[in-house]
Amino acid sequence: MNILTKRIVPFGNKIYYYALDILFPPICVSCSVPIKDQRTYLCSDCFDKITIQTAPTCPACGKRQAGKELCHRTPYTLAASCYYHEPIPQLIQYFKYKKLENIQTILSAILIVHAQKIIPHIESYIISYIPLHPKKEQARGFNQSRILAQTVANYFQIPCMQTLQRIRNTPSQTKQKGSLGRYKNIQDCFSSVDPKNIQGKNIILVDDVSTSGATLREATKILRTYHPHHIVGLVIAKVE
Secondary structure: OHHHHHHHOOOOOHHHHHHHHHHOOOEOOOOOOEOOOHHHOOOHHHHHOOOOOOOOEOOOOOOEOOOOOOOOOOOOEEEEEEEOOOOHHHHHHHHHHOOOHHHHHHHHHHHHHHHHHHOOOHHHEEEEEOOOOHHHHHHHOOOHHHHHHHHHHHHHOOOEOOOEEEOOOOOOHHHOOHHHHHHHHHOOOEEEOOHHHOOOOEEEEEEEEEOOOHHHHHHHHHHHOOOOOEEEEEEEEEOO
């Protein structure tokens, strides 16, 4: 992990961070114990809880797969880097809603390690991401999935491009009840941006969390109409 973060973390202003640590003593974003440097975001105990998976996940049943073949026929392969256990939820929440964008260093590194383990010939892929509706992105100030996708693409030196746009401003998936509610909420909310960037391509589609799988299923349904070769849904975590 340290090797990865060194490659994707920009050089910071040491004086600025030193002053910041004096004014606001750094604490772990997961358990709130004091830490030496806020740029690490986690204490050593919470960092050690991060377990990166070494096998793909079946999108249909959620089981980890021992080999490359999935136990169910599905329109995409789910590459879920971790389970949604502490400290992953806290990292994602701080990244998305408290705008601590530098946390993406840790989250991107998790995606990179997992992708290296389970996506063969990754140089043959393009990377894309789940889009936000323009109004929601404007309100938040950024699209977390696009930031993660771009960082992963830069690491592997492969193209990152937008393949989908969100045409309905839907309520948050986290507010929907059950798998059916999530599916209805996300239905028909995507359209393609440029079909020629989809046809015949291997595509890695980045998102932060897969809960019921409704968002990735709906997104891949649109992509599949333009006949990509293969789609991998790469997420930080899968909710069990």
